[in-house]
Amino acid sequence: MTDHAVSVMTRQVLLVVVFAIQLVLTLPSLVAHSQGPAAWLAYGLLAAVLAILAAHVATGTRTPAYLAVAPLAASVLATAALPAGASFGPADWAFGLVGWYLLLVLVERPAALVVALSAHICFSIAWFVHAGNGDVGTAGVVILSGTSFQVGVLVITRVLHRDARLAAEAAAEHDAARAREELARQREQDLKAGFEGQLGALLPLLADLADEQVSVADQATRLRCSVAAVQLRRLFAENDDVPDPLLHELTACVDVAERRGVVVSLAVSGTATSVPTEVRRELVAPMAQALAAANGRAKVSLLRTADEVRVAVVADAPETLPPPGRPVAVTVETSVHSGLVRSEARWRTA
Amino acid sequence: MAHGVTAVLVDDHPVVRAGVAHWLSTADVELVASGEEPEVAWTGPGATADVVVLDLHLAGGTPATAELRRLVEDGRRVIVYSMRSDDEIALLCLEIGALSYLTKAEGADHLVQAVKAAARGQSYTPPALAGALAGDRSETRPALSPRETEVLVEWFQSESKEFVAQRLNITLSTVNSHLERIRVKYAAIGRQAPTKAALVARAIQDGLIGLDDL
Numbered sequence: 001m002t003d004h005a006v007s008v009m010t011r012q013v014l015l016v017v018v019f020a021i022q023l024v025l026t027l028p029s030l031v032a033h034s035q036g037p038a039a040w041l042a043y044g045l046l047a048a049v050l051a052i053l054a055a056h057v058a059t060g061t062r063t064p065a066y067l068a069v070a071p072l073a074a075s076v077l078a079t080a081a082l083p084a085g086a087s088f089g090p091a092d093w094a095f096g097l098v099g100w101y102l103l104l105v106l107v108e109r110p111a112a113l114v115v116a117l118s119a120h121i122c123f124s125i126a127w128f129v130h131a132g133n134g135d136v137g138t139a140g141v142v143i144l145s146g147t148s149f150q151v152g153v154l155v156i157t158r159v160l161h162r163d164a165r166l167a168a169e170a171a172a173e174h175d176a177a178r179a180r181e182e183l184a185r186q187r188e189q190d191l192k193a194g195f196e197g198q199l200g201a202l203l204p205l206l207a208d209l210a211d212e213q214v215s216v217a218d219q220a221t222r223l224r225c226s227v228a229a230v231q232l233r234r235l236f237a238e239n240d241d242v243p244d245p246l247l248h249e250l251t252a253c254v255d256v257a258e259r260r261g262v263v264v265s266l267a268v269s270g271t272a273t274s275v276p277t278e279v280r281r282e283l284v285a286p287m288a289q290a291l292a293a294a295n296g297r298a299k300v301s302l303l304r305t306a307d308e309v310r311v312a313v314v315a316d317a318p319e320t321l322p323p324p325g326r327p328v329a330v331t332v333e334t335s336v337h338s339g340l341v342r343s344e345a346r347w348r349t350a
Numbered sequence: 351m352a353h354g355v356t357a358v359l360v361d362d363h364p365v366v367r368a369g370v371a372h373w374l375s376t377a378d379v380e381l382v383a384s385g386e387e388p389e390v391a392w393t394g395p396g397a398t399a400d401v402v403v404l405d406l407h408l409a410g411g412t413p414a415t416a417e418l419r420r421l422v423e424d425g426r427r428v429i430v431y432s433m434r435s436d437d438e439i440a441l442l443c444l445e446i447g448a449l450s451y452l453t454k455a456e457g458a459d460h461l462v463q464a465v466k467a468a469a470r471g472q473s474y475t476p477p478a479l480a481g482a483l484a485g486d487r488s489e490t491r492p493a494l495s496p497r498e499t500e501v502l503v504e505w506f507q508s509e510s511k512e513f514v515a516q517r518l519n520i521t522l523s524t525v526n527s528h529l530e531r532i533r534v535k536y537a538a539i540g541r542q543a544p545t546k547a548a549l550v551a552r553a554i555q556d557g558l559i560g561l562d563d564l
Contacts, residue, residue, distance in 0.1 A: 269478075269481030
Protein backbone atom coordinates (compact mmCIF):
# COMPACT_ATOMS: atom_id res chain seq x y z
CA MET A 1 0.00 0.00 0.00
CA THR A 2 1.33 3.42 -0.85
CA ASP A 3 1.71 6.35 1.50
CA HIS A 4 -1.23 8.05 -0.15
CA ALA A 5 -3.48 4.99 0.13
CA VAL A 6 -2.69 4.75 3.86
CA SER A 7 -3.69 8.34 4.49
CA VAL A 8 -6.90 8.00 2.42
CA MET A 9 -7.89 4.87 4.29
CA THR A 10 -7.05 6.36 7.71
CA ARG A 11 -9.21 9.40 7.06
CA GLN A 12 -12.13 7.29 5.78
CA VAL A 13 -12.04 5.06 8.88
CA LEU A 14 -11.74 8.06 11.21
CA LEU A 15 -14.63 9.78 9.44
CA VAL A 16 -16.89 6.77 10.05
CA VAL A 17 -15.74 6.56 13.69
CA VAL A 18 -16.40 10.27 14.31
CA PHE A 19 -19.80 10.10 12.61
CA ALA A 20 -20.77 7.08 14.71
CA ILE A 21 -19.61 8.68 17.96
CA GLN A 22 -21.42 11.94 17.25
CA LEU A 23 -24.69 10.27 16.30
CA VAL A 24 -24.81 7.19 18.54
CA LEU A 25 -22.86 8.11 21.68
CA THR A 26 -23.06 11.88 22.14
CA LEU A 27 -26.49 12.79 20.79
CA PRO A 28 -28.41 10.72 23.41
CA SER A 29 -26.21 12.19 26.16
CA LEU A 30 -26.91 15.73 24.92
CA VAL A 31 -30.63 15.08 24.74
CA ALA A 32 -30.71 13.39 28.18
CA HIS A 33 -29.01 16.29 29.98
CA SER A 34 -30.62 19.50 28.78
CA GLN A 35 -27.80 22.06 28.58
CA GLY A 36 -29.10 25.12 26.79
CA PRO A 37 -28.44 26.66 23.38
CA ALA A 38 -24.62 26.95 23.71
CA ALA A 39 -24.27 23.13 23.84
CA TRP A 40 -26.51 22.76 20.77
CA LEU A 41 -24.51 25.44 19.01
CA ALA A 42 -21.32 23.45 19.72
CA TYR A 43 -23.00 20.28 18.46
CA GLY A 44 -24.11 22.06 15.29
CA LEU A 45 -20.63 23.49 14.77
CA LEU A 46 -19.14 20.00 15.02
CA ALA A 47 -21.74 18.63 12.62
CA ALA A 48 -20.79 21.38 10.11
CA VAL A 49 -17.12 20.50 10.47
CA LEU A 50 -18.03 16.87 9.87
CA ALA A 51 -19.75 17.81 6.61
CA ILE A 52 -16.72 19.78 5.44
CA LEU A 53 -14.39 16.92 6.37
CA ALA A 54 -16.61 14.41 4.56
CA ALA A 55 -16.36 16.58 1.43
CA HIS A 56 -12.57 16.70 1.72
CA VAL A 57 -12.33 12.94 2.22
CA ALA A 58 -14.69 12.29 -0.71
CA THR A 59 -12.71 14.51 -3.10
CA GLY A 60 -9.37 13.30 -1.76
CA THR A 61 -8.16 16.81 -0.94
CA ARG A 62 -6.04 17.69 2.06
CA THR A 63 -7.87 19.09 5.09
CA PRO A 64 -6.76 22.63 5.93
CA ALA A 65 -5.17 22.80 9.41
CA TYR A 66 -7.11 25.91 10.42
CA LEU A 67 -10.27 23.79 10.49
CA ALA A 68 -9.00 22.54 13.91
CA VAL A 69 -10.12 25.89 15.34
CA ALA A 70 -13.78 24.81 14.99
CA PRO A 71 -13.59 21.70 17.25
CA LEU A 72 -11.57 23.74 19.78
CA ALA A 73 -14.26 26.44 19.77
CA ALA A 74 -16.90 23.74 20.15
CA SER A 75 -14.89 22.37 23.09
CA VAL A 76 -14.95 25.77 24.81
CA LEU A 77 -18.66 26.30 24.11
CA ALA A 78 -19.75 22.83 25.22
CA THR A 79 -17.53 22.71 28.32
CA ALA A 80 -18.63 26.18 29.42
CA ALA A 81 -22.28 25.15 28.97
CA LEU A 82 -21.91 22.17 31.35
CA PRO A 83 -23.59 22.42 34.75
CA ALA A 84 -21.11 22.78 37.64
CA GLY A 85 -19.32 19.53 38.46
CA ALA A 86 -20.54 17.74 35.37
CA SER A 87 -17.13 17.81 33.64
CA PHE A 88 -15.92 14.35 32.55
CA GLY A 89 -19.19 12.93 33.78
CA PRO A 90 -22.03 11.36 31.73
CA ALA A 91 -23.27 14.86 30.75
CA ASP A 92 -19.87 15.85 29.26
CA TRP A 93 -20.63 14.69 25.73
CA ALA A 94 -18.04 16.88 24.04
CA PHE A 95 -14.71 15.92 25.67
CA GLY A 96 -14.09 12.65 23.81
CA LEU A 97 -15.79 13.78 20.59
CA VAL A 98 -13.65 16.92 20.20
CA GLY A 99 -10.53 14.75 20.61
CA TRP A 100 -11.67 12.56 17.71
CA TYR A 101 -12.38 15.63 15.58
CA LEU A 102 -8.92 16.99 16.23
CA LEU A 103 -7.47 13.61 15.30
CA LEU A 104 -9.43 13.56 12.04
CA VAL A 105 -8.43 17.12 11.05
CA LEU A 106 -4.78 16.89 12.03
CA VAL A 107 -3.92 13.22 11.50
CA GLU A 108 -1.37 14.19 8.83
CA ARG A 109 0.22 16.78 11.15
CA PRO A 110 1.25 14.96 14.36
CA ALA A 111 2.94 17.96 16.04
CA ALA A 112 -0.06 20.26 15.51
CA LEU A 113 -2.36 17.48 16.70
CA VAL A 114 -0.45 17.07 19.98
CA VAL A 115 -0.60 20.84 20.56
CA ALA A 116 -4.34 21.05 19.79
CA LEU A 117 -5.16 17.98 21.89
CA SER A 118 -3.14 19.38 24.81
CA ALA A 119 -4.95 22.72 24.54
CA HIS A 120 -8.31 20.92 24.53
CA ILE A 121 -7.43 18.73 27.55
CA CYS A 122 -5.87 21.62 29.49
CA PHE A 123 -8.97 23.76 28.97
CA SER A 124 -11.25 20.92 30.08
CA ILE A 125 -9.12 20.28 33.18
CA ALA A 126 -8.94 23.99 33.97
CA TRP A 127 -12.75 24.21 33.73
CA PHE A 128 -13.08 21.10 35.91
CA VAL A 129 -10.80 22.64 38.57
CA HIS A 130 -12.52 26.01 38.30
CA ALA A 131 -16.00 24.50 38.79
CA GLY A 132 -14.81 22.37 41.77
CA ASN A 133 -16.81 19.53 43.46
CA GLY A 134 -16.10 16.98 40.67
CA ASP A 135 -14.88 13.44 41.09
CA VAL A 136 -11.12 13.54 40.45
CA GLY A 137 -10.90 9.75 40.02
CA THR A 138 -13.57 9.58 37.30
CA ALA A 139 -12.02 12.59 35.57
CA GLY A 140 -8.58 10.91 35.54
CA VAL A 141 -10.00 7.70 34.09
CA VAL A 142 -11.96 9.53 31.39
CA ILE A 143 -9.01 11.70 30.38
CA LEU A 144 -6.52 8.81 30.32
CA SER A 145 -8.73 6.33 28.51
CA GLY A 146 -10.03 8.76 25.91
CA THR A 147 -6.71 10.40 25.18
CA SER A 148 -4.62 7.23 25.15
CA PHE A 149 -7.02 5.67 22.66
CA GLN A 150 -6.70 8.68 20.35
CA VAL A 151 -2.91 8.84 20.73
CA GLY A 152 -2.81 5.09 20.04
CA VAL A 153 -4.63 5.62 16.75
CA LEU A 154 -2.19 8.39 15.85
CA VAL A 155 0.82 6.14 16.55
CA ILE A 156 -0.67 3.33 14.46
CA THR A 157 -1.21 5.64 11.46
CA ARG A 158 2.38 6.92 11.70
CA VAL A 159 3.69 3.33 11.75
CA LEU A 160 1.51 2.48 8.75
CA HIS A 161 2.84 5.54 6.92
CA ARG A 162 6.42 4.59 7.60
CA ASP A 163 5.88 1.01 6.45
CA ALA A 164 4.15 2.17 3.28
CA ARG A 165 7.03 4.53 2.50
CA LEU A 166 9.63 1.83 3.06
CA ALA A 167 7.66 -0.59 0.91
CA ALA A 168 7.31 2.00 -1.85
CA GLU A 169 11.05 2.70 -1.76
CA ALA A 170 11.86 -1.00 -1.94
CA ALA A 171 9.45 -1.42 -4.86
CA ALA A 172 10.96 1.54 -6.73
CA GLU A 173 14.47 0.22 -6.18
CA HIS A 174 13.36 -3.18 -7.45
CA ASP A 175 11.78 -1.62 -10.54
CA ALA A 176 14.91 0.42 -11.25
CA ALA A 177 17.08 -2.69 -10.95
CA ARG A 178 14.77 -4.52 -13.36
CA ALA A 179 14.91 -1.63 -15.83
CA ARG A 180 18.70 -1.48 -15.64
CA GLU A 181 18.93 -5.20 -16.22
CA GLU A 182 16.57 -4.97 -19.18
CA LEU A 183 18.52 -2.04 -20.68
CA ALA A 184 21.83 -3.85 -20.32
CA ARG A 185 20.35 -6.92 -22.00
CA GLN A 186 18.93 -4.77 -24.82
CA ARG A 187 22.21 -2.98 -25.28
CA GLU A 188 24.14 -6.20 -25.46
CA GLN A 189 21.67 -7.54 -28.01
CA ASP A 190 21.95 -4.36 -30.11
CA LEU A 191 25.71 -4.52 -29.97
CA LYS A 192 25.66 -8.14 -31.07
CA ALA A 193 23.19 -7.43 -33.87
CA GLY A 194 25.23 -4.40 -34.92
CA PHE A 195 28.45 -6.37 -35.01
CA GLU A 196 26.86 -9.19 -36.98
CA GLY A 197 25.44 -6.71 -39.49
CA GLN A 198 28.69 -4.83 -39.82
CA LEU A 199 30.84 -7.91 -39.94
CA GLY A 200 29.09 -8.86 -43.19
CA ALA A 201 32.19 -8.36 -45.34
CA LEU A 202 34.54 -9.99 -42.87
CA LEU A 203 32.89 -13.32 -42.12
CA PRO A 204 32.64 -14.58 -45.75
CA LEU A 205 36.24 -13.43 -46.31
CA LEU A 206 37.49 -15.40 -43.29
CA ALA A 207 35.48 -18.43 -44.43
CA ASP A 208 36.92 -18.21 -47.96
CA LEU A 209 40.45 -17.87 -46.60
CA ALA A 210 39.94 -20.80 -44.23
CA ASP A 211 38.56 -22.98 -47.05
CA GLU A 212 41.49 -21.91 -49.24
CA GLN A 213 39.03 -20.77 -51.87
CA VAL A 214 40.87 -17.47 -52.15
CA SER A 215 44.53 -16.62 -51.73
CA VAL A 216 46.15 -13.52 -50.31
CA ALA A 217 48.41 -13.59 -53.35
CA ASP A 218 45.45 -12.21 -55.34
CA GLN A 219 45.10 -8.50 -55.61
CA ALA A 220 41.32 -8.86 -55.24
CA THR A 221 41.65 -10.74 -51.96
CA ARG A 222 44.07 -8.19 -50.58
CA LEU A 223 41.55 -5.52 -51.43
CA ARG A 224 38.81 -7.42 -49.60
CA CYS A 225 41.12 -7.72 -46.57
CA SER A 226 41.83 -4.04 -46.72
CA VAL A 227 38.11 -3.21 -46.84
CA ALA A 228 37.41 -5.55 -43.93
CA ALA A 229 40.22 -3.99 -41.88
CA VAL A 230 38.84 -0.47 -42.33
CA GLN A 231 35.28 -1.61 -41.57
CA LEU A 232 36.40 -3.43 -38.45
CA ARG A 233 38.41 -0.47 -37.19
CA ARG A 234 35.43 1.84 -37.74
CA LEU A 235 33.16 -0.59 -35.92
CA PHE A 236 35.50 -0.64 -32.91
CA ALA A 237 35.48 3.16 -32.88
CA GLU A 238 31.68 3.32 -33.12
CA ASN A 239 30.96 2.70 -29.46
CA ASP A 240 33.74 4.85 -28.01
CA ASP A 241 32.51 7.65 -25.81
CA VAL A 242 34.02 10.73 -27.45
CA PRO A 243 32.80 14.30 -27.94
CA ASP A 244 32.84 14.10 -31.75
CA PRO A 245 32.03 10.47 -32.77
CA LEU A 246 31.90 11.14 -36.52
CA LEU A 247 35.38 12.66 -36.59
CA HIS A 248 36.57 9.85 -34.31
CA GLU A 249 35.36 7.21 -36.78
CA LEU A 250 36.88 9.06 -39.75
CA THR A 251 40.20 9.29 -37.92
CA ALA A 252 40.07 5.56 -37.18
CA CYS A 253 39.62 4.75 -40.90
CA VAL A 254 42.38 7.19 -41.86
CA ASP A 255 44.64 5.49 -39.34
CA VAL A 256 44.17 2.06 -40.95
CA ALA A 257 44.87 3.47 -44.42
CA GLU A 258 48.01 5.22 -43.19
CA ARG A 259 49.27 1.94 -41.74
CA ARG A 260 48.96 0.51 -45.23
CA GLY A 261 51.21 3.27 -46.50
CA VAL A 262 48.59 5.60 -47.99
CA VAL A 263 49.38 9.26 -47.38
CA VAL A 264 46.11 10.67 -46.10
CA SER A 265 45.32 14.25 -45.25
CA LEU A 266 42.23 14.95 -43.19
CA ALA A 267 40.56 18.36 -43.21
CA VAL A 268 37.72 19.30 -40.93
CA SER A 269 35.55 22.36 -41.10
CA GLY A 270 32.55 23.59 -39.15
CA THR A 271 31.49 22.73 -35.62
CA ALA A 272 30.52 19.28 -34.37
CA THR A 273 26.85 18.37 -34.65
CA SER A 274 25.09 15.32 -33.33
CA VAL A 275 24.75 12.57 -35.95
CA PRO A 276 22.83 9.32 -35.19
CA THR A 277 24.85 6.09 -35.28
CA GLU A 278 23.00 4.72 -38.33
CA VAL A 279 23.69 7.89 -40.29
CA ARG A 280 27.33 7.90 -39.20
CA ARG A 281 27.71 4.36 -40.58
CA GLU A 282 26.31 5.46 -43.92
CA LEU A 283 28.36 8.66 -44.02
CA VAL A 284 31.64 6.88 -43.31
CA ALA A 285 31.10 3.75 -45.44
CA PRO A 286 31.82 5.19 -48.95
CA MET A 287 34.91 6.96 -47.69
CA ALA A 288 36.09 3.79 -45.91
CA GLN A 289 35.64 1.81 -49.16
CA ALA A 290 37.64 4.35 -51.16
CA LEU A 291 40.39 4.51 -48.52
CA ALA A 292 40.65 0.70 -48.56
CA ALA A 293 41.25 0.82 -52.31
CA ALA A 294 43.55 3.86 -52.24
CA ASN A 295 47.16 3.44 -53.32
CA GLY A 296 49.16 6.62 -53.11
CA ARG A 297 47.49 9.64 -51.63
CA ALA A 298 44.04 10.43 -50.34
CA LYS A 299 42.32 13.49 -49.03
CA VAL A 300 39.49 13.01 -46.59
CA SER A 301 37.31 15.94 -45.63
CA LEU A 302 34.51 16.53 -43.21
CA LEU A 303 32.40 19.63 -43.71
CA ARG A 304 29.58 20.65 -41.41
CA THR A 305 27.48 23.57 -42.55
CA ALA A 306 24.30 24.93 -41.01
CA ASP A 307 22.13 22.30 -42.72
CA GLU A 308 24.44 19.59 -44.04
CA VAL A 309 27.14 17.15 -43.03
CA ARG A 310 29.38 16.11 -45.93
CA VAL A 311 32.09 13.46 -45.82
CA ALA A 312 34.23 13.30 -48.95
CA VAL A 313 37.30 11.47 -50.11
CA VAL A 314 39.44 12.11 -53.17
CA ALA A 315 41.93 9.30 -53.65
CA ASP A 316 44.36 7.65 -56.04
CA ALA A 317 42.29 4.52 -56.36
CA PRO A 318 42.06 2.60 -59.61
CA GLU A 319 39.54 0.12 -58.27
CA THR A 320 36.11 1.41 -57.58
CA LEU A 321 34.10 -0.67 -55.18
CA PRO A 322 30.37 -1.12 -55.10
CA PRO A 323 28.97 0.68 -52.08
CA PRO A 324 28.24 -1.60 -49.11
CA GLY A 325 24.46 -1.81 -48.97
CA ARG A 326 22.02 0.83 -50.05
CA PRO A 327 22.23 4.04 -48.04
CA VAL A 328 18.91 5.17 -46.59
CA ALA A 329 19.57 8.46 -44.87
CA VAL A 330 22.45 9.87 -46.91
CA THR A 331 23.09 10.68 -50.57
CA VAL A 332 26.23 9.10 -51.99
CA GLU A 333 27.92 10.25 -55.17
CA THR A 334 30.99 8.58 -56.61
CA SER A 335 32.86 9.65 -59.73
CA VAL A 336 36.25 9.32 -61.37
CA HIS A 337 38.16 12.28 -62.85
CA SER A 338 41.71 12.13 -64.19
CA GLY A 339 42.55 8.95 -62.29
CA LEU A 340 41.18 10.20 -59.01
CA VAL A 341 38.17 8.65 -57.33
CA ARG A 342 35.93 11.07 -55.56
CA SER A 343 33.24 9.79 -53.27
CA GLU A 344 31.00 11.96 -51.17
CA ALA A 345 28.24 11.19 -48.69
CA ARG A 346 25.87 14.00 -47.72
CA TRP A 347 23.35 14.11 -44.93
CA ARG A 348 20.87 16.93 -44.42
CA THR A 349 20.61 17.79 -40.74
CA ALA A 350 17.47 19.86 -41.04
CA MET B 351 54.37 40.84 -62.71
CA ALA B 352 55.77 38.33 -60.25
CA HIS B 353 59.26 39.68 -60.77
CA GLY B 354 60.27 42.24 -58.24
CA VAL B 355 57.80 41.19 -55.55
CA THR B 356 59.16 41.83 -52.07
CA ALA B 357 58.01 40.32 -48.82
CA VAL B 358 58.70 40.56 -45.12
CA LEU B 359 58.18 37.65 -42.73
CA VAL B 360 57.30 37.85 -39.03
CA ASP B 361 57.73 34.44 -37.39
CA ASP B 362 59.39 33.40 -34.15
CA HIS B 363 60.81 30.11 -35.42
CA PRO B 364 64.18 30.36 -37.25
CA VAL B 365 63.46 27.14 -39.13
CA VAL B 366 60.20 28.55 -40.51
CA ARG B 367 61.97 31.78 -41.53
CA ALA B 368 64.66 29.77 -43.32
CA GLY B 369 62.10 27.52 -45.02
CA VAL B 370 59.89 30.37 -46.19
CA ALA B 371 62.95 32.31 -47.45
CA HIS B 372 63.94 29.30 -49.53
CA TRP B 373 60.42 28.73 -50.90
CA LEU B 374 60.02 32.37 -51.88
CA SER B 375 63.49 32.61 -53.46
CA THR B 376 62.65 29.73 -55.82
CA ALA B 377 59.55 31.65 -56.93
CA ASP B 378 61.16 35.00 -57.71
CA VAL B 379 59.94 36.63 -54.54
CA GLU B 380 62.54 38.57 -52.60
CA LEU B 381 62.33 38.22 -48.83
CA VAL B 382 63.75 41.60 -47.87
CA ALA B 383 63.51 41.16 -44.12
CA SER B 384 62.43 38.63 -41.52
CA GLY B 385 62.42 38.47 -37.75
CA GLU B 386 60.58 37.31 -34.69
CA GLU B 387 59.12 40.72 -33.75
CA PRO B 388 56.44 42.62 -35.71
CA GLU B 389 58.78 45.68 -35.71
CA VAL B 390 60.62 44.08 -38.63
CA ALA B 391 57.60 44.95 -40.83
CA TRP B 392 57.67 48.61 -39.73
CA THR B 393 61.38 49.49 -39.91
CA GLY B 394 64.17 49.23 -42.46
CA PRO B 395 63.59 47.34 -45.72
CA GLY B 396 60.57 45.51 -44.20
CA ALA B 397 58.60 48.76 -43.98
CA THR B 398 58.31 49.01 -47.77
CA ALA B 399 57.88 45.32 -48.62
CA ASP B 400 54.87 44.56 -50.85
CA VAL B 401 53.57 41.74 -48.71
CA VAL B 402 53.71 40.97 -44.99
CA VAL B 403 53.62 37.30 -43.99
CA LEU B 404 52.54 37.31 -40.33
CA ASP B 405 52.70 34.34 -37.97
CA LEU B 406 49.57 34.60 -35.88
CA HIS B 407 50.97 32.71 -32.92
CA LEU B 408 54.09 34.59 -31.85
CA ALA B 409 55.86 33.75 -28.58
CA GLY B 410 53.16 35.45 -26.47
CA GLY B 411 50.65 32.70 -27.11
CA THR B 412 47.64 34.90 -27.85
CA PRO B 413 46.84 35.39 -31.55
CA ALA B 414 48.51 38.56 -32.84
CA THR B 415 45.24 40.04 -34.16
CA ALA B 416 46.13 43.50 -32.83
CA GLU B 417 49.32 43.44 -34.90
CA LEU B 418 47.32 42.31 -37.91
CA ARG B 419 44.87 45.18 -37.44
CA ARG B 420 47.68 47.79 -37.16
CA LEU B 421 49.27 46.54 -40.37
CA VAL B 422 45.97 46.37 -42.27
CA GLU B 423 44.92 49.85 -41.13
CA ASP B 424 48.24 51.11 -42.46
CA GLY B 425 47.25 49.73 -45.87
CA ARG B 426 49.67 46.79 -45.79
CA ARG B 427 48.84 43.59 -47.67
CA VAL B 428 48.99 40.85 -45.08
CA ILE B 429 48.95 37.07 -45.31
CA VAL B 430 48.31 35.34 -42.01
CA TYR B 431 50.44 32.25 -41.54
CA SER B 432 49.28 30.09 -38.69
CA MET B 433 50.16 26.84 -37.03
CA ARG B 434 46.54 26.15 -36.20
CA SER B 435 43.65 25.36 -38.46
CA ASP B 436 40.95 27.24 -36.62
CA ASP B 437 37.89 28.28 -38.64
CA GLU B 438 36.85 31.02 -36.27
CA ILE B 439 40.27 32.70 -36.20
CA ALA B 440 40.61 32.35 -39.96
CA LEU B 441 37.28 34.14 -40.47
CA LEU B 442 38.27 36.79 -37.93
CA CYS B 443 41.52 37.48 -39.82
CA LEU B 444 39.59 37.92 -43.10
CA GLU B 445 37.18 40.23 -41.28
CA ILE B 446 40.12 42.35 -40.07
CA GLY B 447 41.42 42.52 -43.63
CA ALA B 448 44.02 39.81 -44.21
CA LEU B 449 44.26 38.83 -47.88
CA SER B 450 44.83 35.19 -47.05
CA TYR B 451 44.91 32.77 -44.15
CA LEU B 452 47.29 29.84 -44.53
CA THR B 453 48.03 27.02 -42.16
CA LYS B 454 51.60 25.84 -41.93
CA ALA B 455 50.43 22.36 -42.94
CA GLU B 456 49.66 23.81 -46.37
CA GLY B 457 52.74 23.65 -48.55
CA ALA B 458 55.05 25.98 -50.45
CA ASP B 459 52.79 26.21 -53.45
CA HIS B 460 49.92 27.81 -51.55
CA LEU B 461 52.25 30.26 -49.80
CA VAL B 462 53.87 31.38 -53.04
CA GLN B 463 50.53 31.81 -54.76
CA ALA B 464 49.15 33.73 -51.79
CA VAL B 465 52.18 36.07 -51.73
CA LYS B 466 51.95 36.74 -55.46
CA ALA B 467 48.21 37.36 -55.27
CA ALA B 468 48.64 39.68 -52.29
CA ALA B 469 51.34 41.65 -54.13
CA ARG B 470 48.67 42.39 -56.76
CA GLY B 471 46.23 43.34 -54.00
CA GLN B 472 44.22 40.16 -54.57
CA SER B 473 42.98 37.57 -52.18
CA TYR B 474 43.99 33.94 -52.13
CA THR B 475 41.80 31.19 -50.71
CA PRO B 476 43.65 27.97 -49.86
CA PRO B 477 41.57 24.77 -49.31
CA ALA B 478 41.46 24.98 -45.50
CA LEU B 479 40.19 28.56 -45.69
CA ALA B 480 37.63 27.46 -48.29
CA GLY B 481 36.43 24.91 -45.73
CA ALA B 482 36.17 27.60 -43.08
CA LEU B 483 34.12 29.78 -45.45
CA ALA B 484 31.90 26.86 -46.47
CA GLY B 485 31.26 25.96 -42.84
CA ASP B 486 30.66 29.58 -41.79
CA ARG B 487 27.42 29.74 -39.79
CA SER B 488 27.70 33.33 -38.62
CA GLU B 489 24.68 35.57 -38.97
CA THR B 490 26.58 38.13 -41.00
CA ARG B 491 27.92 35.74 -43.64
CA PRO B 492 27.32 36.96 -47.19
CA ALA B 493 24.87 35.13 -49.45
CA LEU B 494 26.73 32.86 -51.85
CA SER B 495 25.22 31.44 -55.02
CA PRO B 496 24.82 27.62 -55.19
CA ARG B 497 27.62 27.50 -57.76
CA GLU B 498 29.97 29.52 -55.57
CA THR B 499 29.23 27.27 -52.61
CA GLU B 500 29.87 24.18 -54.73
CA VAL B 501 33.23 25.53 -55.95
CA LEU B 502 34.17 26.36 -52.37
CA VAL B 503 33.25 22.90 -51.09
CA GLU B 504 34.87 21.01 -53.97
CA TRP B 505 38.09 23.00 -53.62
CA PHE B 506 38.13 22.26 -49.89
CA GLN B 507 37.51 18.55 -50.55
CA SER B 508 39.94 17.94 -53.39
CA GLU B 509 42.72 20.58 -53.00
CA SER B 510 42.97 20.55 -56.78
CA LYS B 511 41.52 23.32 -58.93
CA GLU B 512 41.97 21.18 -62.04
CA PHE B 513 39.87 18.51 -60.39
CA VAL B 514 37.21 21.04 -59.41
CA ALA B 515 37.15 22.42 -62.96
CA GLN B 516 36.71 18.92 -64.42
CA ARG B 517 34.09 17.94 -61.88
CA LEU B 518 31.95 21.02 -62.43
CA ASN B 519 32.74 21.20 -66.13
CA ILE B 520 34.09 24.75 -65.99
CA THR B 521 37.47 26.27 -66.80
CA LEU B 522 40.26 26.81 -64.33
CA SER B 523 39.91 30.57 -64.56
CA THR B 524 36.19 30.28 -63.78
CA VAL B 525 37.07 28.37 -60.63
CA ASN B 526 39.45 31.18 -59.69
CA SER B 527 36.95 33.91 -60.41
CA HIS B 528 34.31 32.15 -58.30
CA LEU B 529 36.75 32.02 -55.41
CA GLU B 530 37.65 35.67 -55.94
CA ARG B 531 33.98 36.69 -56.04
CA ILE B 532 33.37 34.89 -52.75
CA ARG B 533 36.24 36.75 -51.16
CA VAL B 534 35.00 40.05 -52.53
CA LYS B 535 31.60 39.34 -50.97
CA TYR B 536 33.33 38.69 -47.66
CA ALA B 537 35.44 41.85 -48.06
CA ALA B 538 32.25 43.89 -48.46
CA ILE B 539 30.97 42.95 -44.99
CA GLY B 540 32.17 43.88 -41.52
CA ARG B 541 34.63 46.57 -40.59
CA GLN B 542 36.31 48.77 -43.18
CA ALA B 543 39.93 48.18 -44.20
CA PRO B 544 41.94 49.66 -47.10
CA THR B 545 42.81 46.23 -48.51
CA LYS B 546 39.19 45.10 -48.37
CA ALA B 547 37.96 48.29 -50.04
CA ALA B 548 40.59 47.88 -52.78
CA LEU B 549 39.53 44.26 -53.30
CA VAL B 550 35.90 45.26 -53.80
CA ALA B 551 36.70 48.28 -55.97
CA ARG B 552 38.94 46.25 -58.22
CA ALA B 553 36.40 43.47 -58.62
CA ILE B 554 33.71 45.95 -59.63
CA GLN B 555 36.12 47.69 -62.05
CA ASP B 556 37.05 44.37 -63.65
CA GLY B 557 33.39 43.43 -63.97
CA LEU B 558 33.95 40.39 -61.74
CA ILE B 559 31.06 41.35 -59.55
CA GLY B 560 28.17 43.78 -59.82
CA LEU B 561 27.05 46.17 -57.12
CA ASP B 562 23.81 44.19 -56.91
CA ASP B 563 25.71 41.11 -55.84
CA LEU B 564 27.08 42.81 -52.74
